Amino acid sequence: MSSEFVLETRNLVKEFKGFTAVDDVNLKVRRGHIHALIGPNGAGKTTFFNLLTKFLIPTRGQILFNEQDITSMKSAAIARMGIIRSFQISAVFPHMTALENVRVALQRFEGGSFHFWKSEKTLNKLNQKAYALLESVGLETFADTVTVELSYGRKRALELATTLAMEPELVLLDEPTQGMGHEDVDRVVELIRKAAEGRTVLMVEHNLSVVSKLCDQITVLTRGAVLTEGDYKAVSENPDVKEAYMGSESAAVERAH
Amino acid sequence: MSDSIKPNYEQLKVTDLHAFYGESHILHGIDLLVRRGELVTLLGRNGAGRSTTLKSIMNMVGSRTGSIMINGRETIDTQAHHIARLGVGYCPEERGIFASLNVEENLLLPPTVRSDGVSLEEIYAMFPNLYERRFSQGTRLSGGEQQMLAMARILRTGANLLLLDEITEGLAPVIVQKLAEVLIKLKEKGLTIILVEQNFRFAAPLADRHYLMEHGQIVEEIHASELNSKQELLNTYLGV
Amino acid sequence: AISDNEVRIGYLADMSGTYRDLAGPNGLTALEMAVEDFGGQVNGAAIKIVSADDRNSPDVASSTVRQWVEADGVDMVAGLVASSVSIAATRILEQSDKLGIVSGSAASSITNEHCTPNHIHYVYDTYPLANGTAQAVVQEGGDSWFILTADYAFGHALEGDVEKVVTDNGGTVMQKVRHPFPTGDFSSFILQAQSSGAKVVALANAGSDTTNAITTAGEFGLTQSGQTLAALLLFLTDVHALGVDAAQGIQLTTGWYWDMDEDARAWSDRFIEKTGVRPTMVHAGIYSSTMHYLNAVKESATDDTQTVRQQMMDTPINDMFAKGGVIREDGRMVHDMYLAQVKTPAESTNEWDLYNIVRTIPAEEAYRPLSESQCKLVNN
């Protein structure tokens, strides 16, 4: 369990009909880090996430989780091992209340999720834990609100609470602040920071101020391949990265805070 | 072209606009005035009703009342598919890329409404990603590429009033900068643009005026020149 | 005495599906004509008719008949077309000891392994159909056969009966092909029939399967190439639909034809006035059997099932439908059958002038002899 790297990919490749979206990526995510994956649009970040969680099947290469080869495992099995992802478009169960959303995640540990002959009342013992999770993302007052009625930012928060309920070892976040107003962005940054305590986070994000505030390590992808790696400062000063991704904005970000 | 030379030509004038989705009343009396060649933004929190304002102009909401004059023509009773023909281009926030068409078909899809649109070559020069993936299925593009496609698509039609909803969403900073340049060029060409943005830093240097929205109403109008003096206000409304 | 002082007759038939035209709503008209002609009452007891669409479903038939006899006091059920419906209905009738008169079904099993003391099979069945047509054709020299069979109980029964008649008469069956029921396109089967080299192509199917097969045979020039087409079950409505152009020369067996004698013509003139079409043998059978039933009720002064049935068996039938028809102990009404040939366009004077009656098949020759019966009511 105490290996240095939680996740490692070896020569990971994904090809779509003559087009290589992920090209020979060797990535190592250190335990306890918040690791960002950035890169221009179409660099292959989402595809990479999809490979990690088996929503896509890698063409070649290996994926190791805690030094165990998980390349041939199915999505659900990977989730059970402790890798939980969020989606670029928010993923909640819209016609369930916030509490139920979280409870569904908690239920998996109960082992009784196939018990179709039991009353749903048996689920009430999970309520406290679910409630606590909602509280941790500031949604306690919305526990019984049907999720469709929540605003976008709150849906994201709820999604995070659900993700945390799985007690994942590794959290994968795909653009967690996309489409949010500034207030929400700040809140989510705090959330992620909290969530990352004792866990490892791998995230894709275009909002550089978020990246610069949160991340310990950054990998830059371009055209499916790793361009460079390092902390924010090192990466943002790399002229290749500036040209391919940041443009002149890195300076602007620095000024902004 | 002759109208556009006239100064202060009122390209879009919205008065007392109310909009509804089914039974929920979303917009409560919006007043807007946009002149030819202007770039204005709609700012506000999530759910303030900015997207709904754009959709109402396109007649894409459940129902709407009030007045919407485009080029001096009342359009409150006009059917949706006639509005684009008045020279309006709309880029939706959910991008609306068609899965059944490839990238190039997506680009060529909207009928041209005026003659002086951007040509396909220029578009590909602007967004090389799209050129590279032009025969891919539209929805197979990455999130950001789809965003570029959605934007590029309406430039082709020659529309001279652009309604752009969160176009920088999910784009890499380099592309965002490129988009800013594009918008400046379009403005120079005399196009009128309404921009809905979260990314204030992107919008601020481009816009002539900003409308601040909250709860389906316009609460403040800020000129570019007043930005510094009204920083407080922006903070309270947007948390910038 | 008559129960509830009312004689209640239920008419159960396919009113909206594939068998609609051969019995259907016009069958109800025939039944109503009978009741009307009888005077609307028996010995002072009113005659009441209820009717239902069986939708060709034994479930519907069974639940309808059950309700009729158990709750609504129905004494006799008429109509009964699809064989699964007839079997289901007669089972219920047997349980509650009411009477059924099957007029529409073809399956000879209805008075054989499925016979009950509570029903009568009136108009025709597969036995004379096979017997009449096959025998005639073989005797004319058509001694090698290709049989195209609808792949369900009725088709199988017909096929078996035909094969027996053909071989008994010295012919051979060269090939048998079973097609799914229903089949849309018969060209493949017609081609198989053509290449089989058999002299006779027999259709052991019914309804639209038969008419489709005949049309296709015409299109592919089956008869031009010297083969004979024999349709084993063809109703007047089918021939009418095909038209004499397509159907000319086809031989078939029927239990009755509207133009076969004076009585038949007179009745069918009244029928066409009410319905706009000439009656099929089923329509005529419904009228005749209802009359026979009501007469029996009148004679025996009761509507008790077994008494009435006995009375019906004791009285021979002499009317527009049959001359000297007799109901046997297995419930089979045996009467003369007719071998008919479809007229040529030149012979046919109007749209319903369709058959020449070629031969009368005497009752005793037409139906399965009791000696071969497996019916539990027959002591063999």
Add this chain to the structure above:
Amino acid sequence: MSTRVSESSSRKHYIATKQREERRNLMIYAFLVVLALIAPLIIYPVFLMKILCFALFAVAFNLLLGYVGLLSFGHAAFLATGGYTTGYLLSTYSGFTPELAILIGTIASTLLGLGFGLLAIRRQGIYFAMITLALAQLVFFFYVQSSFTGGEDGLHGVPRGKLLGIIDLQNNFAMYYFVLAVFIFGFALVHRMVHSPYGHVLKAIKENEPRATSLGYNVDQYKLVAFVVSAGLAGLAGSVKTIVFQLASLNDAHWHMSGEVILMTLLGGVGTLLGPVVGATFVISLEHQLSQSALGDWVNVILGVIFILCVLAFRAGIVGELQRFFKKNFK
């Protein structure tokens, strides 16, 4: 932490509303049961049994459509399998008691459901519908060709027998209360399933399948369980129906039957527990009334018009629309 939960007033209010709702539902069910108990005194029991059998069939079907979001177009195969098995056993072996035959019929269709499910469950939407239809057509073909089903004629004269060797089911009332008991069992099972820990996972899967997967749920297995239970209950309905009518026929296996159960469920209200029951009652009664009325030959036309009107005017189904009405006006 527990104090906070009980402190939250909105939470209390929510729980109270939930409980009120539950009490209301309980009252509705109690009322319906009482109604069902006295119904045969007024209405012809065989007709009621027919309704109950189809209602059970529709309830089973709705478990899949309403709670997993899978449209099966092959449920007739299960109805028929239950029916034929039970019918064959009872008419061939005199030693069989009805409950044993029903049990075996149900098991047979459950196993068939497992087979169908394993093949079909990974498909979605129209493809799922079509693969179930195709499988059901193969089953239909098998029943047409087999001799034990009596082919087109069907299996007739199935003895009702004595329940547990004691109660003579030939008596319509005895039969009725037995069918009612079976129906209540089936309904209760589905009710419990929907409101069980498992039901919550099902709902999550229906709402957002990729998310459920990413939470570590093996969604195919959950769907399969629902499919198998649904098939089993449909078989149970078929078995009981065979005993009630004393016959089993190809009609039960025909795709029209699969279509009919869809109509019943949609008319009653998809995804509501009582919807299929109401839908089945409505459709069966309507067909019954129409086929016996003077409009006999217009049955199909009238049914067609009713379907069209329902789709246009009450899309949520009868129960669904009622619920919506009450929500709007009494909340």
Add this chain to the structure above:
Amino acid sequence: MSMIFGVPVAVLSGQLLLGLINGAFYALLSLGLAVIFGLLKIINFAHGAFYMLGALCTVVLFDSLGVNYWVALILAPLLVGIFGIFIEYFLLRKIANADHIYSLLLTFGLALVIQGVFTNIYGVSGLRYAIPDVFKGGVNLGFMFLPYYRAWVILAALVICFGTWFMIEKTKLGSYLRAGTENSQLMQAFGINVPLLVSLTYGFGVMLAAFAGVLAAPIYSVTPVMGGNILIIVFAVVVIGGMGSIIGAVITGLAMGIIEGLTKVFYPEASSTVIFLVMVLVLLVRPAGLFGKEA
């Protein structure tokens, strides 16, 4: 004579040709269904009824007005197509935003109504329609007698199928159609009259069914129930080809005709079931159908 599996080669080639001709009907019908489903996401259960109307219209036009085959070939699909547009405008449009399953229910009801009304008018025994004089007779191909009319059927069907495919996959109109069905609101915002497009598309799909009906009138018995049985098979064809795939519908239609034809020789009892067997096998291997795009 050489044999394959105990069947003479000549007979077999005849059966293949006939299968292809039947396949042409399947192709035409499934094409219409695929157009309607692919573009409008309507599961058109009334397709068989429209097919029947096409055939019935041909017969009735002839019987009452003496309209000849060639005129009927244009007129009947046109009339039925206009009827289809009415249906779309007054009924289907009202449920455009509801789940697809409701379009199934509605068109199912519609099929019941159409079939029921005409059953009450014309009965179920069938109406007759003679093969047009030009097509009377046939040609002996050596291995079989091929009626001219059947040759015409396959020619007409292939031309129509190819034309439709071209229009939808290769023209601008086609791309409007495809896009309009995905997001009609946005297409409206681009200035395209989507409701009109939808009506016309439905009308067109219906026309294809009616056209098949006209082709069928001279060779099959024309009855109000003729569409019911073929419908479910055509659905299977569309699914095997891949829902919404135009080219898939056509090729699968022809292929299924042939497979069915061969089954009629080797195991005739199963000839109406074989398509479902193929469907199960195909969907297990290729979940989206032969030509369908994986989701």
